[in-house]
Amino acid sequence: MARPASAYIAGAYELPMRLYPDKSLAELQAEAMLGALADAGLERSDIDGFFCGPDAPGTGPLSIADYLNLKLRHVDTTNTSGSSYTIHVAHAAQAIAAGKCDVALITLAGRPRSEGRAKGALARTDNPQQPDFQWEHPFGLAVINVYGMTAMRHMHQYGTTSEQLAWVKVAASHHAQHNPHALFRDLVTVEEVANSPLVCDPLHRLDCCVVTDGGGALLVVRPEIARNLKRPLVRLIGSAEAPKGQNGGEFDITVSGAAQSGPAALAEAGVTCADIRYASLYDSFTITVLMQLEDLGFCAKGQGGAFVADGGLISGVGRLAVNTDGGGLCNNHPANRGGMTKVIEAVRQLRGEAHPAVQVPNLDLALVNAIGGQLAVRHASATLVLERE
Amino acid sequence: MAQAERIPADPNPSPETEAFWEAAKAGRFLVRRCKACGKAHWYPRTLCPFCASLDTEWIEGSGRGTIYSYSYMRRATPPFVMAYVALAEGPTMMTNIVDCDPEGLRIGDAVELAFRSSEGGFAVPCFRPSGVGAAS
Numbered sequence: 001m002a003r004p005a006s007a008y009i010a011g012a013y014e015l016p017m018r019l020y021p022d023k024s025l026a027e028l029q030a031e032a033m034l035g036a037l038a039d040a041g042l043e044r045s046d047i048d049g050f051f052c053g054p055d056a057p058g059t060g061p062l063s064i065a066d067y068l069n070l071k072l073r074h075v076d077t078t079n080t081s082g083s084s085y086t087i088h089v090a091h092a093a094q095a096i097a098a099g100k101c102d103v104a105l106i107t108l109a110g111r112p113r114s115e116g117r118a119k120g121a122l123a124r125t126d127n128p129q130q131p132d133f134q135w136e137h138p139f140g141l142a143v144i145n146v147y148g149m150t151a152m153r154h155m156h157q158y159g160t161t162s163e164q165l166a167w168v169k170v171a172a173s174h175h176a177q178h179n180p181h182a183l184f185r186d187l188v189t190v191e192e193v194a195n196s197p198l199v200c201d202p203l204h205r206l207d208c209c210v211v212t213d214g215g216g217a218l219l220v221v222r223p224e225i226a227r228n229l230k231r232p233l234v235r236l237i238g239s240a241e242a243p244k245g246q247n248g249g250e251f252d253i254t255v256s257g258a259a260q261s262g263p264a265a266l267a268e269a270g271v272t273c274a275d276i277r278y279a280s281l282y283d284s285f286t287i288t289v290l291m292q293l294e295d296l297g298f299c300a301k302g303q304g305g306a307f308v309a310d311g312g313l314i315s316g317v318g319r320l321a322v323n324t325d326g327g328g329l330c331n332n333h334p335a336n337r338g339g340m341t342k343v344i345e346a347v348r349q350l351r352g353e354a355h356p357a358v359q360v361p362n363l364d365l366a367l368v369n370a371i372g373g374q375l376a377v378r379h380a381s382a383t384l385v386l387e388r389e
Numbered sequence: 390m391a392q393a394e395r396i397p398a399d400p401n402p403s404p405e406t407e408a409f410w411e412a413a414k415a416g417r418f419l420v421r422r423c424k425a426c427g428k429a430h431w432y433p434r435t436l437c438p439f440c441a442s443l444d445t446e447w448i449e450g451s452g453r454g455t456i457y458s459y460s461y462m463r464r465a466t467p468p469f470v471m472a473y474v475a476l477a478e479g480p481t482m483m484t485n486i487v488d489c490d491p492e493g494l495r496i497g498d499a500v501e502l503a504f505r506s507s508e509g510g511f512a513v514p515c516f517r518p519s520g521v522g523a524a525s
Contacts, residue, residue, distance in 0.1 A: 134400035135432035138513045139485050140462065145471040148460025156458070156496040200471075201461035201491070248438030249431035249480025253458060253473070376458070376473070377483075 007093035007104075008226035009234045009386065011040030011219030012347040014340075018183045018212040018332060021114045025057055026067045028109035032217035033068055040219045041229050042103060047219075049074040049101030051088035055110045055215075055335045064107070074101035080243065080380035082282055083372030085218070086339040087382045090239035092220035102222045109215030110335020132246075136377070144208065144285070146376040148200040151287040153376075154254050155202060157302065160290065162202060164305030166193035168286040169206050169329050171313035176326025178355040183210045184330045193286075207286040209328035209338065216340045218347075232351040238269025238385035245378045255295060256288075257381030258369050262296035269385035271365060273297045276385075278349045278360045279320055280342035282370035283327045289313070292369050293320075296383070315358040324349060324358035339370035339382065350388040364388045394487060395469040397505055397513040405435055408447055413512035418502050420450035420478050431480035452502030453477045454516065461491040474500055474516050488517035 013035030020028060029052075037044060050072050056064040060077040074095050078087050085108050092104035126133055154160045170190055176182040188206060196206040226233055242257035242264075266272060273296060281292045290304035298320060299307040307319075315321035325331045325345040328338045346366040348354045366386045373379035402410045412419045421433035425442035437445050459472035470486040486494060487503055500516035507513050 128401045129403075131403075131405075131434065132432060134402060134406060136483050138397040138400050138507055138511070139471060139483055139515075140395060140398070140465070140469055141471070141483065142462070145460045145462050148462075149458040149471060149473060152460055153458035153496065197464075198461075199464050201463060203460070246432075246481075248428075249476075249482060250439075251481065 006236050007096040007220050009218055009347050010221040010226050010229050010231055011036035012344045013039050014216040014344045015214040016181050018214055019113050020111055020213040025109055028215050029064050029107050032107050032109055032215050036217035036219045046103045047105045048072055049095055049104035051076045051092055051104055051106040053084040054079050055108055081372035082337040083339045083370035083380050083382040086368055086370040087241050089220055089384055093236045096222050104220040106218040108340040111213040112211050112336050113213045144200045146374045147285045148203045150253050150376045151202050157254055160305040162194045163190050164309050165207055165286040166190040167308045168289045169193045172323055172327040172329040174314045175324045175358050176330035178357040179326045179331055182326040182331040183212055209284050209333045212332050212334055214334035216344050233389035234347050234350045235387045235389055237387045238265040240264035241382045243380040253376040256291045256371055258292050258295035261381045261383040265383035265385050275365055276367045278363055279322050279367040280346040281322055282338040282342050283329050321360050324354050342368050342370055346386055350386055393467045395467050397507040399507045399509040400511055409433055410511055418450040418452045418514055419447040421445050422448045429478040429480055431482040451477045454500055456496050456498045457481050458496055459494055485515045487515045
């Protein structure tokens with residue numbers, strides 16, 4: 001399959017702190033933008049496309065674009081929860097290929113920790129007009145209890161154990177110890193994870209990702225612009241997105257949209273899982289990573305537990321290095337949306353700018369997958385394949 | 390020690406679903422079925438999610454099913470069991486399992502309808518174990 005005309009990620013920046021009690025959301029958006037511009041060597045006036053999620057306060061992109069005083073000819077506010085920013089990379093490349101913009105800014109910023117949303121068991125606050133609300137809200141749907149149902153079903157169907165899930169967190173902690181910005185830098189053991197307090201059976205406290213303030217930004221640019229910058233060339237060579245719902249009540253919650261978006265993105269890139277040695281996988285919970293690995297094709301369905309066990313995801317140890325920044329499980333989960341930081345760490349890896357202790361040597365391909373929304377209910381899986389030229 | 394049971398939050402019926410919640414107050418559990426393709430679906434809606442026909446109708450549900458999956462919100466106040474129950478009519482619905490020992494539940498357990506009153510007095514379709522899984 002011929003690769004479509006594509007674009008490059010020329011700028012990537014992650015806000016360094018994990019708590020911002022004294023900053024406004026707009027200030028964080030601005031700092032993220034400036035960080036990405038400095039990283040790329042571009043000016044604010046170069047930006048002509050803006051992509052953001054509902055974390056940007058205001059009507060769609062309008063308030064923040066005005067605050068940043070961007071002069072735009074393309075905007076996109078696709079919202080698939082945490083995977084929004086991963087999808088934005090693909091949409092930005094499509095807009096660039098279509099001639100709609102040259103330099104696309106993607107931002108994320110949030111302050112859930114400062115705003116007291118640091119407890120994971122809160123009920124969601126959806127729009128009561130959405131048609132599913134009355135069939136879910138009465139029962140106390142919360143993010144963790146539907147991911148808990150996924151884990152319970154996966155254990156039932158495939159014999160997956162809490163100890164296997166724990167390895168996902170253990171790998172994240174091995175990576176996070178080298179990240180000075182990570183919220184949690186302490187190494188944890190399988191026993192510590194599996195014996196941490198149950199929050200929502202079968203998920204323990206240490207199966208859950210962190211709650212942090214912060215954010216980040218990306219700049220996706222036209223090839224001619226990327227080649228004139230001084231940064232390593234990181235090109236998007238494959239992308240796909242897959243919303244998945246309840247299908248009228250006929251569903252298998254052990255399969256995610258990654259089963260669709262993964263193979264499609266890999267086919268577009270003309271590569272297979274066997275070619276991938278680094279992956280950024282949005283690790284909202286340990287079970288999510290297991291599902292992603294299976295659905296993307298890194299292992300057979302039901303074999304995710306065996307794949308992650310015994311350090312399978314630890315850089316330099318396992319077959320596939322995953323989330324070498326410490327991921328959402330240990331490092332950062334700004335605005336409770338993990339799709340931005342996943343792209344940023346993949347860019348670091350492809351540039352050779354990850355921490356030396358976790359850098360995958362001579363890396364030329366990376367895969368990013370984010371599942372936004374609620375895995376067992378409604379979610380969207382976005383997959384990117386990135387190449388170092 | 391007996392523990393307080395979670396009170397369901399209120400649903401917000403729409404013109405499309407008022408009949409369901411009215412019937413529930415009278416102790417009846419309705420399921421939506423398509424007259425064109427014959428399949429029942431969940432959650433109930435006018436548009437058949439399978440064949441896209443608008444020719445759908447309410448039928449009396451059996452109130453019987455099996456646990457497809459569940460999770461136990463043990464740190465909530467009060468704790469409760471979130472579940473997907475596969476209805477005898479075919480589709481799987483989100484619900485709570487009540488009147489149970491949360492640590493004794495198993496996927497595949499047979500369950501039966503057990504309406505619970507919400508904060509505002511709606512009858513919310515929960516389920517309880519039928520047979521050996523039931524707690525005294």
